Amino acid sequence: PLNSNKKEEQSIFTKKRVLFTSTRGIGSKYRHLMTDLISLIPHSKKEDKVDDRKTLSLINETCEMKSCNYAILFDVRRGTDCFLWMAKTPLGPTVKFHVTNVHTLDELQMTGNCLKGSRPFLHFDKTFDSQPHLQLIKELFTQIYSTPKGHLKSKPFFDHVFSFFYQDGRIWFRNYQISDQEFKKESLLTEIGPRMILNVDKIFSEGFGGNVLYSNPNFVSPGNNRSDQKLAKANKYIKRKY
Amino acid sequence: PKPLVNNKYVINDREGLNNKLRELKLSNGKIPWVHTLAVTSQQSLDLEDVHDDFKREIAFYKQTLHSVTECEKLCADHGLTVRRKPDFFAEMIKSDAQMLKIKSNLQSEKKRVETAE
Numbered sequence: 001p002l003n004s005n006k007k008e009e010q011s012i013f014t015k016k017r018v019l020f021t022s023t024r025g026i027g028s029k030y031r032h033l034m035t036d037l038i039s040l041i042p043h044s045k046k047e048d049k050v051d052d053r054k055t056l057s058l059i060n061e062t063c064e065m066k067s068c069n070y071a072i073l074f075d076v077r078r079g080t081d082c083f084l085w086m087a088k089t090p091l092g093p094t095v096k097f098h099v100t101n102v103h104t105l106d107e108l109q110m111t112g113n114c115l116k117g118s119r120p121f122l123h124f125d126k127t128f129d130s131q132p133h134l135q136l137i138k139e140l141f142t143q144i145y146s147t148p149k150g151h152l153k154s155k156p157f158f159d160h161v162f163s164f165f166y167q168d169g170r171i172w173f174r175n176y177q178i179s180d181q182e183f184k185k186e187s188l189l190t191e192i193g194p195r196m197i198l199n200v201d202k203i204f205s206e207g208f209g210g211n212v213l214y215s216n217p218n219f220v221s222p223g224n225n226r227s228d229q230k231l232a233k234a235n236k237y238i239k240r241k242y
Numbered sequence: 243p244k245p246l247v248n249n250k251y252v253i254n255d256r257e258g259l260n261n262k263l264r265e266l267k268l269s270n271g272k273i274p275w276v277h278t279l280a281v282t283s284q285q286s287l288d289l290e291d292v293h294d295d296f297k298r299e300i301a302f303y304k305q306t307l308h309s310v311t312e313c314e315k316l317c318a319d320h321g322l323t324v325r326r327k328p329d330f331f332a333e334m335i336k337s338d339a340q341m342l343k344i345k346s347n348l349q350s351e352k353k354r355v356e357t358a359e
Contacts, residue, residue: 012268013277039335093262105336108347115326116333122280123309125287132259138282139266146278157326158279158317163306168292174302178310180325187310189303192335205262213259217252 014148019063019089021047022074030082032104034074036194039105040175041145042117042153056208060090063207070144071207081222084198085208086140092206093213095137097171098222103195112177112190114160119147120175121158127166133203133214134166160192169218171198276320281309 020038022031026049038044045066050059050073059071073085082102087094103110122145128138145162147154158178165172173196176189201221203214220228285308287301317324334341 013273088266091265093266106340108344111344111348113334113336113341116335119279121310121313122278123306124280124282125305126283126285129282132256132263133254136259136263136266139263142278142280143266143268146280149277155326155332156323157330158313158322158324159326161306161310161313163302163309165287165302165305167287167289167298172302174306176303176306176310187307187314189307189310203259205258211255211258212253213255213262215251215253217254 014150016043016070016143016148017066017068018044018144019047019059019066019068019071020044020074021050021059021062021071023050023053023076025079026074026076027079029102029104030074030076030099032106033082033099033102033194033196036105037072039116040120042147043151056085059087060207063089072144073208078223083201086144087207088140088143089207092204092210093136093140094204094206094208094210095140096201096204097198098201098219099196099198101195101197103193105193107193110191110193110195112160112175112179112192114177114192115155115157117147117151117153118155118157118159119149119151120145121161121178122146123161123163125165125167128164133200136203136213137171137200138164161189169199169216171200172196173198275316276322279313281312281316283309 018041020034022034026034038046045068047062047066050056052058053075056073059073063069063071069089071085071087071089073087075083075085077083082099084097084099085094086097122142124138124141128134141164161176161178163174163176165174173194175192175194177192178187178189180187199219200214200216201219202212202216205211205213283305285305287305289298289301292298314324336344
């Protein structure tokens with residue numbers, strides 16, 4: 001009985017799946033980002049596009065049907081503004097990010113490579129421990145991005161690392177290859193990609209719904225940002241005049 | 243460019259967040275390291291200007307490298323192999339064709355620099 005108990009304990013960490021889905025009109029750039037992440041996360045499952053943005057909570061049910069306990073939604077609006085929703089379904093939390101500065105795996109300046117399915121090391125910078133909302137995000141990231149030990153598609157070697165940094169009020173994501181140098185006995189990192197910056201918009205208490213637990217005071221929606229820029233430009237003459 | 247207006251309604255329910263975190267953590271946060279492979283850096287990134295690409299990437303690189311050595315030590319402690327065996331072949335994230343493209347791009351770049359000199 002002791003043995004089976006231990007097995008059950010272990011299955012909490014190993015039995016997990018992440019559902020990937022997107023809204024319609026995602027566009028090539030963000031579609032590439034999505035396929036990159038899917039190829040880097042072996043415990044993922046891609047699902048059909050979501051038709052109706054008003055009923056996102058239906059994703060909880062889709063997750064249950066596909067036996068997934070996490071979900072990532074790429075919600076692209078106006079063809080340019082990409083929002084990334086990451087959730088533990090159905091109990092939550094859900095974090096909604098605005099994604100900027102995306103570089104995908106296809107870009108030639110990303111020279112690294114790694115095995116398909118090798119389990120990544122995860123690196124977080126110190127700031128993630130400083131505030132409740134960042135601690136929550138760190139825990140969610142750890143659960144979503146860490147590949148289960150002994151997963152069928154995983155490899156028993158370690159050749160890449162996902163890094164998360166909190167700088168300038170935003171989360172910076174990097175993925176490096178770890179290659180060892182035989183002579184120096186020291187590892188060397190080469191960037192594999194993708195790259196992105198995640199700006200927290202809101203944190204909800206449940207899977208794609210519930211109360212707002214956190215809303216970022218410094219977040220400006222991309223639409224507002226654009227109109228602000230335009231306004232600032234438009235008023236240039238008036239400001240100079242008076 | 244700096245945004246001009248900030249959000250009108252600010253919510254930071256610290257208690258709610260902490261409760262959610264407690265709820266979210268698997269087995270009270272006592273997950274063996276082998277399941278997460280996660281480390282948190284103890285040093286802070288002292289960046290004067292995040293928009294200085296070169297300095298920022300160096301700082302990111304250094305901190306990650308530090309964590310990688312730590313992870314490798316932890317792997318050794320838990321009896322996990324780090325390095326791939328030389329006779330182990332498997333599918334990579336990027337295809338051979340893509341890697342060839344990257345290589346030729348690097349070479350042409352190098353050539354360009356050389357001719358410029």
